[in-house]
Amino acid sequence: MDKERSKSILNKIFSSSIFYILPAIIMLALTTIFPFIFAVYLSFNRYDLRFIQREGVTFLGLTNFISLLNSSSFWASVETTIIYVGGALIAQIILGIALAMFLDSLKGPLQKIKSIIFIPMMLTPVVVATTFRLLYNYDFGLIGYIIESMGFIKFPWLAHPFYARIALIISDVWQWTPLITVITLGALQVVPDTLLESAELDGAGWLQKFRYVVLPIIMPIVGVGILLRFMDIVKFFDKIYVLTGGGPGMATETLTYHIYQIGFNFMRLGRAAAASILLLIGIIIISMLLVKFIVQPDVEV
Amino acid sequence: MKFNKKNIFKVIVILFILTWTLLPIVWIIMNSFKGGADITAYPPRIVFSPTVENYIQAFQGRQFRVRFFNSLFVASFNTLICLIAGTLGAYGFSRFKIKGKKHILFWIISTRMFPPVVASIPFFIIFNRIGLLNTRVSLIIAYISFNLPLVVWLMKGFIDDVPIAIEEAAQIDGANAFQVFFRVTLPLVKPGLAASAILSFIFSWNEFLFALILTSGRQTTLPVNITEYIRWGEGIFWGEISAVAVIILLPILLLSIFVQKPLVEGLSFRGIK
Numbered sequence: 001m002d003k004e005r006s007k008s009i010l011n012k013i014f015s016s017s018i019f020y021i022l023p024a025i026i027m028l029a030l031t032t033i034f035p036f037i038f039a040v041y042l043s044f045n046r047y048d049l050r051f052i053q054r055e056g057v058t059f060l061g062l063t064n065f066i067s068l069l070n071s072s073s074f075w076a077s078v079e080t081t082i083i084y085v086g087g088a089l090i091a092q093i094i095l096g097i098a099l100a101m102f103l104d105s106l107k108g109p110l111q112k113i114k115s116i117i118f119i120p121m122m123l124t125p126v127v128v129a130t131t132f133r134l135l136y137n138y139d140f141g142l143i144g145y146i147i148e149s150m151g152f153i154k155f156p157w158l159a160h161p162f163y164a165r166i167a168l169i170i171s172d173v174w175q176w177t178p179l180i181t182v183i184t185l186g187a188l189q190v191v192p193d194t195l196l197e198s199a200e201l202d203g204a205g206w207l208q209k210f211r212y213v214v215l216p217i218i219m220p221i222v223g224v225g226i227l228l229r230f231m232d233i234v235k236f237f238d239k240i241y242v243l244t245g246g247g248p249g250m251a252t253e254t255l256t257y258h259i260y261q262i263g264f265n266f267m268r269l270g271r272a273a274a275a276s277i278l279l280l281i282g283i284i285i286i287s288m289l290l291v292k293f294i295v296q297p298d299v300e301v
Numbered sequence: 302m303k304f305n306k307k308n309i310f311k312v313i314v315i316l317f318i319l320t321w322t323l324l325p326i327v328w329i330i331m332n333s334f335k336g337g338a339d340i341t342a343y344p345p346r347i348v349f350s351p352t353v354e355n356y357i358q359a360f361q362g363r364q365f366r367v368r369f370f371n372s373l374f375v376a377s378f379n380t381l382i383c384l385i386a387g388t389l390g391a392y393g394f395s396r397f398k399i400k401g402k403k404h405i406l407f408w409i410i411s412t413r414m415f416p417p418v419v420a421s422i423p424f425f426i427i428f429n430r431i432g433l434l435n436t437r438v439s440l441i442i443a444y445i446s447f448n449l450p451l452v453v454w455l456m457k458g459f460i461d462d463v464p465i466a467i468e469e470a471a472q473i474d475g476a477n478a479f480q481v482f483f484r485v486t487l488p489l490v491k492p493g494l495a496a497s498a499i500l501s502f503i504f505s506w507n508e509f510l511f512a513l514i515l516t517s518g519r520q521t522t523l524p525v526n527i528t529e530y531i532r533w534g535e536g537i538f539w540g541e542i543s544a545v546a547v548i549i550l551l552p553i554l555l556l557s558i559f560v561q562k563p564l565v566e567g568l569s570f571r572g573i574k
Binding site for chain 2: 010011014015016017018019020021023024025027028031032034035036038039042047099102105106110113116117119120122123124125126127128130131132133134135139140141142145149174228231234235237238241242256259260263264269272273276277279280283284287
């Protein structure tokens with residue numbers, strides 16, 4: 001009798017949705033919502049690790065935010081972020097789509113190349129950065145040698161403010177262009193052949209076919225890829241840490257890196273939290289714009 | 302004739318793409334087998350007498366072995382936790398009517414938007430308070446924030462594809478809901494489980510920012526190990542650095558060869574439909 005009852009209770013637990021979803025929801029809440037709320041709390045406070053024993057935590061109101069918005073190094077890092085994200089994202093979109101169109105046109109055994117181009121995505125970013133640091137090396141790097149053997153003069157990439165940014169963008173383009181390619185390749189399967197044929201009959205050239213037939217169909221799907229890339233490039237930290245350390249000067253110090261510096265070099269965790277909230281707001285606004293203009297409103301994300 | 306020209310152009314482009322993609326990987330592998338003089342030689346040497354000295358040096362490095370173990374330990378346990386909680390969650394979302402399901406699922410996927418640097422500051426303080434700072438456990442917990450959403454979404458896609466009729470048939474045979482999940486549905490989504498496990502493992506294995514901030518010394522992982530070499534003395538250690546780099550890449554290269562298709566699907570977020 002008792003056994004029957006416990007069995008029926010067990011059955012009830014097993015057939016309720018809570019049993020299945022609760023562990024995941026609790027874990028996610030603890031590792032995402034809770035830190036977020038704590039970061040918001042920190043952003044309104046002075047939390048300086050160097051003086052925490054003596055001063056404790058002091059409520060500051062909006063002081064952290066106001067001081068950041070008046071800080072030239074904050075705005076310098078915003079500018080670097082925009083250049084970096086813009087440059088890397090545009091390069092990856094154009095190269096990624098072009099590469100996908102090319103791969104899509106291949107037939108027979110040549111298609112095997114598709115399984116190779118996605119390898120860089122899996123690799124450890126720190127290792128990729130280390131490899132590029134070796135390639136960029138002024139004294140014995142391969143890239144300098146290639147530049148020299150083409151008749152140009154090699155130069156110290158990572159020591160020059162402009163080229164250091166280019167160097168970072170190249171290393172990110174190398175690793176992540178394949179993501180846009182893979183997504184575009186999937187999207188191209190959706191384009192109906194009949195539509196392309198009728199466009200051809202109407203006398204549309206290669207570019208016109210791409211612009212008026214292919215692009216509108218693939219853009220909502222590719223847009224999701226662009227959105228994912230955008231969010232990842234903003235987060236990006238590892239390659240800067242290894243390749244340039246934010247330098248020379250502050251030339252490659254993006255907002256993410258700036259937050260790391262404020263928080264863990266200068267130990268001002270409250271101020272760093274405030275900067276990270278500003279970063280989050282920026283990401284949300286730009287993501288919404290991307291969804292509105294690229295992913296298109298009728299597509300469910 | 303024209304046909305041939307077009308093909309030659311295509312082959313040239315393919316060769317360029319292959320070189321562009323593989324050269325950095327081949328280069329770091331080559332360097333890991335070069336002796337000191339061969340690494341710093343200019344022009345760079347393609348022909349050299351290979352040596353395993355760098356690997357021996359790397360393994361003898363003070364903290365290399367313990368950090369290698371830490372990387373394995375953190376990635377394995379994090380993967381296990383995310384796989385269990387994530388698959389259960391995915392099953393719940395796939396099979397049950399849940400109030401506000403769409404919003405919860407959107408929240409789960411939107412946590413990916415949350416930059417790690419935002420979480421790193423509170424994590425640092427919280428783990429410090431509860432005495433978990435500078436432990437491997439702190440990394441296992443922190444990595445849940447990005448691996449669990451991935452597993453939930455990936456597994457939900459796979460479970461959605463399993464016809465409910467199969468489960469209903471088992472239910473008539475007298476199995477309870479959990480038994481149906483465990484004995485009927487789970488075996489059918491093995492490819493999804495494999496993909497989720499491998500992706501979670503790789504993302505944990507590759508992670509750097511949390512490892513840098515939350516751990517150091519004998520508690521930290523291999524990516525931190527490699528950056529320490531670079532900070533200390535790039536000029537002297539390039540051979541060892543290359544060897545460590547290749548050791549870090551090895552499991553990833555092996556894993557990604559075995560499970561290409563699901564990996565690509567996972568990376569491009571198959572869950573978004």
